[in-house]
Amino acid sequence: MRRWTMAVAALLVATTTAAQVGELELKRFAKAYLGYMPGSTVTLTESALRTAPAGPYQTVRGERTTTIGEGKDQIAMLVDPFARTAVVGLLFHLPAVDPPVTGDTLPRFVQEVLPQVLGSYLGSRVKIPWPMSPFRPSGVLPLTARVETGYGPMQMAIAISTDGKFLALGGTWPLDRDPRALRREILENADVQWDPGHEKAVVKLVEFSDFQCPACKRGWANVKPVLAEAGENVRHGLVNFPLYNAHPWAFRAAVAGECVGSLWPDRLVALKEDFYRLQDSLTLDTVDIAVIGFLAQQGLDEKSFRGCYLKDAAVDRVLRQLELGYRLGVFGTPTYFANGESLPFGEPEVLAKRLQAIIAAKGRPEDAAEVVATPRPTATAGETPQH
Numbered sequence: 001m002r003r004w005t006m007a008v009a010a011l012l013v014a015t016t017t018a019a020q021v022g023e024l025e026l027k028r029f030a031k032a033y034l035g036y037m038p039g040s041t042v043t044l045t046e047s048a049l050r051t052a053p054a055g056p057y058q059t060v061r062g063e064r065t066t067t068i069g070e071g072k073d074q075i076a077m078l079v080d081p082f083a084r085t086a087v088v089g090l091l092f093h094l095p096a097v098d099p100p101v102t103g104d105t106l107p108r109f110v111q112e113v114l115p116q117v118l119g120s121y122l123g124s125r126v127k128i129p130w131p132m133s134p135f136r137p138s139g140v141l142p143l144t145a146r147v148e149t150g151y152g153p154m155q156m157a158i159a160i161s162t163d164g165k166f167l168a169l170g171g172t173w174p175l176d177r178d179p180r181a182l183r184r185e186i187l188e189n190a191d192v193q194w195d196p197g198h199e200k201a202v203v204k205l206v207e208f209s210d211f212q213c214p215a216c217k218r219g220w221a222n223v224k225p226v227l228a229e230a231g232e233n234v235r236h237g238l239v240n241f242p243l244y245n246a247h248p249w250a251f252r253a254a255v256a257g258e259c260v261g262s263l264w265p266d267r268l269v270a271l272k273e274d275f276y277r278l279q280d281s282l283t284l285d286t287v288d289i290a291v292i293g294f295l296a297q298q299g300l301d302e303k304s305f306r307g308c309y310l311k312d313a314a315v316d317r318v319l320r321q322l323e324l325g326y327r328l329g330v331f332g333t334p335t336y337f338a339n340g341e342s343l344p345f346g347e348p349e350v351l352a353k354r355l356q357a358i359i360a361a362k363g364r365p366e367d368a369a370e371v372v373a374t375p376r377p378t379a380t381a382g383e384t385p386q387h
Contacts, residue, residue, distance in 0.1 A: 020049045021058060021081050025175060030062050030075045032366065033088060033179045033329065035342035036354055038373045039067030042075075049081070050139070052163035053103050056081055057139030059091065059166055068350070068375045078159055078168035079175075080140040087140065087159040088329060089170020092121065094160070101164030109164050110143065118158070118167065123245045124148050128158075138162065142172050149244050151251050154319045156326050171327045178366045183328055184340030190324055191317060192237035193261040193268055201235035202363045203338050203355055208239045208325050210333040211257065211275035212247035212282075219334040219345030220276065226352045233359050234338075238268065240318045241325045241333050249284045252310075254318045256291045259308035260300075267298055341365035349373050 027042045034040070046061040058079035063072045076091035094117060101109050107130045119126040125148040135141075145156045157171045173179055187206055205227070209216045227236050240258060242250035253275055261268035274294050275282070282290060291309075295302050308314050328337070336343045336351075338358055343351050353371040361368040 019081060020056075021079055021084065021086075021175060023047060026060055026077070026079075026086075027062070029086065029173075029175055029179065030077075031064065033173070033342075034064050034073050034075055035344055036350070036365070037064070037066035037068065037073075037344060037347070038350060038371050041065050050161065050163075050165075052139040052161050052165075054137040054141075054162040055139040057161050057166075059161075060086070061091065068347075068373050076168070078140055078161065078166055080138050082138060083136070083140075084175045085140075085172050086175055087142065087157075087168040087170050087172050089168060089326075089331065092167045092169075094165055094167050097164060101162070103162075106141075106162060106164070110141075110160070114143075114160065114167070115145075118145055118169075121169075122147060124150075149251065149319065149322070151244070151255075151315050152319055154322050156323070169326075169331075170329060180340035180365050182340070183337060186324075186328060187337065187340065190239070191321055192239055193258070193265070194235060194237040195269060196266050198232050198235040201233055202359045203230075203234045205234050205236050205343075205355070206239060206337045207236065208241040208328075208330045208333060208335040208337075209272070210240075210242050210247060210250045211253040211272060212250040212279060213243065213333045214279065215332075215345075216334040217276040217279060219336075220272070222348040223336065223345055223351065226348055226355065229352060230355055230359075234355055238272070239324060240321045241330055241335070242318065242322070243333060249282055249287045251318065252284065252287045253282075253291075254321075255310055255314050256287065258314050258317050259305055260291075260294075262314075263304055263308065264298075264300055267300065270294075270298065339363050339365055347373070 023044055026044060026047060030042045031040055042062050042064050044060060044062045046059060048059050050057055058081060060077040060079055062075045065072055077086040077088050078091060079086045097113060110128055111130055115126040115128050127146040128143055139162055140159050141162050142159045145158050146153050147156050159168045160166060192206055227234055240254035242254040244251045257268060257271055260271045271294055278290055292302060295305055334345050336345055338355060343354055350373045353373060357368040357371050358365045
């Protein structure tokens, strides 16, 4: 704590101002970060430079509009102008505390006050340890929250402004890199359950999904025929992202899917579609019955499945997939990434054309040509993910 206070004082002596990250840079980053839609335009509704005891920071909010509908996607960022990084996700104004947060009281605020606030937002028990490794004093402090899911803890990247006024839920992104390229690198070595075949596909379409999510069911109905049309040029994979607070049986079903996918990869899509078919009737108590019935129908070995199901290793893999989703900016399902670019699940025409454009660009969405889609007079730009 003493080192933190001394470092803050040294920083304030060295400099009192910082170059604010410009509007054009923020718009460029936001457009690449948000889901692709034709004719997108990003408008910043807020870009405020603020000062904390340890240095400056920016709070940024924006919205993206498109030429084919009236819907607007939102983005919020907590920006460190010194490090040229942005924590992107959900941005909250924290309630005032008495006495106000200072360099001396910041560690206590992080460990005692912040977990209660974040826990109320998430509806879960939360612990936030003070960082053990040294870091540069700044207006933005990245942290790791340990969130209890009911099946075990997961780690969630967050950050606060060091004056204790703002909390951001999300990963930290370098503003000087295209977020699509960074997502692509992260997903390259991630735990994805790939559909068999198409291993040499130019495009990898990764789906973050929840088996209890109605929008996932509707989205898959749109995406599946697009994948069939794309053929060997696109490989599809699934990452479990069960919204455990909103959907009571989603996590249990995700573990079942993890086991079926690891034992019989060619049956995972069938299990997903079976869960979708039974969505309106399943409960936490009947998930197991449904899965065992699926195994019998498919002629799969129940003993092998039970050797995996709800065991620590399978549960842990689902928890790590949740962490991956939050790191990449997933806060609702379904979310689809094509070589790192987020694509709309409710716009099959846009999805099909954009996949072809990325294929033509040799798998680099940042180099892909804009696509032209049919405008819609009143409909929104894609369905809203389920939170």
